[in-house]
Amino acid sequence: MSKHYTENSLDALLNKIYPYILKHGADIKASKGSCRECRNIVLNLKNPLARFSGNKDRGGVFFSCLGETLWYFSGSDELKFIEYYIRDYRKFIKAGKEISTAGGAYGPRLFGGGILSESQADLFVSKCQVQAVIDMLRAKATTRQAVIQLFDKSDIEKNKDDVPCTCIMQFFSRNNVLDMIVYMRSNDAYIGLPHDVFAFTFLQEYIARSVDNKVGIYSHHVGSLHIYKKNEECVRKFCKEPCRDILSMPPMPQGNPYDGMQWLLEKERFLRLKKKIPRLNDINIASYWQDITRILELKFLLSQQKTEESTSLKKKIVKLRNGMSSKVYENFISNQIKKVSNSKDTDKQLSLNL
Numbered sequence: 001m002s003k004h005y006t007e008n009s010l011d012a013l014l015n016k017i018y019p020y021i022l023k024h025g026a027d028i029k030a031s032k033g034s035c036r037e038c039r040n041i042v043l044n045l046k047n048p049l050a051r052f053s054g055n056k057d058r059g060g061v062f063f064s065c066l067g068e069t070l071w072y073f074s075g076s077d078e079l080k081f082i083e084y085y086i087r088d089y090r091k092f093i094k095a096g097k098e099i100s101t102a103g104g105a106y107g108p109r110l111f112g113g114g115i116l117s118e119s120q121a122d123l124f125v126s127k128c129q130v131q132a133v134i135d136m137l138r139a140k141a142t143t144r145q146a147v148i149q150l151f152d153k154s155d156i157e158k159n160k161d162d163v164p165c166t167c168i169m170q171f172f173s174r175n176n177v178l179d180m181i182v183y184m185r186s187n188d189a190y191i192g193l194p195h196d197v198f199a200f201t202f203l204q205e206y207i208a209r210s211v212d213n214k215v216g217i218y219s220h221h222v223g224s225l226h227i228y229k230k231n232e233e234c235v236r237k238f239c240k241e242p243c244r245d246i247l248s249m250p251p252m253p254q255g256n257p258y259d260g261m262q263w264l265l266e267k268e269r270f271l272r273l274k275k276k277i278p279r280l281n282d283i284n285i286a287s288y289w290q291d292i293t294r295i296l297e298l299k300f301l302l303s304q305q306k307t308e309e310s311t312s313l314k315k316k317i318v319k320l321r322n323g324m325s326s327k328v329y330e331n332f333i334s335n336q337i338k339k340v341s342n343s344k345d346t347d348k349q350l351s352l353n354l
Contacts, residue, residue, distance in 0.1 A: 002040040009050035009246040010197055013043050014189075018235050021189055021227050030226070031161075037226040048180075048201035048218040050248040053194060054331075055238055062332060063299045065198035066292070070268050072199055073206075073261060075112060077105035084272050085299075094161040104162035109150050110203075130207065137173050137211040146171040151185065165192065169200065171207060172216075178208040179216035187222045190231040196220070209257045250326045253286040260289040267293045271300050280323075287325035294320050295329060302336060310340050 003020065007013045025036025045051075052062050067085025074081070079102055082089045093102055112128040129148040136146045148169040155163045165186045172179045182200050187193050201218050208215045227235055253260065263285050270278045277297055280290050301316055314337055321333040 004042045006044040008047045035226040035228040041222045041225040043220040045218040051198045051201045054247045069199040069202050072107045075107045077101040104164045134210045141173040177216040178213040180204040181219045184222045186224045189227050205252050209252050264289045
């Protein structure tokens, strides 16, 4: 029996599916622990830009959602990259200290080693599935072949502890509106689902802009949607929180997003590797991309709390907040300022022990 939910925001979907799993989920023992499982679940998000949670206890997950998304777009499979945003990622995929890459990483499967220019894509279309889909949709908007495959038959034998949960993505352009359907073989409703919805709807919007479409509905089909026993109390706490305002990210600028994404990836790399604040305010780059970079800068600043006096740190974060073009992120940033004065809460926030 399948269960379908359709809502305007991620939070609204989570508030529907969490109680359902807690009440109707079957107890099973999985490789990562005991959980409650419901099968054949379909979640429809009518506003894919409302892709992140306004829950006060889950606010810090915005950093890891964004970081994982950019890990995908970079085409990287390097564990050091994603560990900057999700400290326990290596533990999650059961990779030893000697392992430097994630066998199940989505980046190389989506982008084949990085976002390719359109001229490069002609040569390496088989490696860059995202560009192949963009090319298909540009050539024939009504195509039913705009499919990206992430799960491969070889994964079962090669990556026993790091097998992609996502099987396929399909894109439909109808009347200049791009809908996206994703099929997951398995999905952790508390940890994985918010990250997947964030990253995949971001990809949906990126492709929509690339083919001059509006963003349509995002549909998330899951074979096994589950909540691990260790997270049940957190899920119940989430459900008890009063209704939240719908948090919708600003729309991606019109036109081809390629240059903006390349610029963002360059700034992200600078922050993560050089541990310095990059220069922004590039007149050739839309404020949308600069705001996202400031969010990454915020994460970097928070990581400095142990070595920097709190008053100085607060001033830097306030200055960053004042430089944002969009007000959507204001409450999120203000909440981080409040946490600076409590080192225990901040350490918990930054650990991203997902």
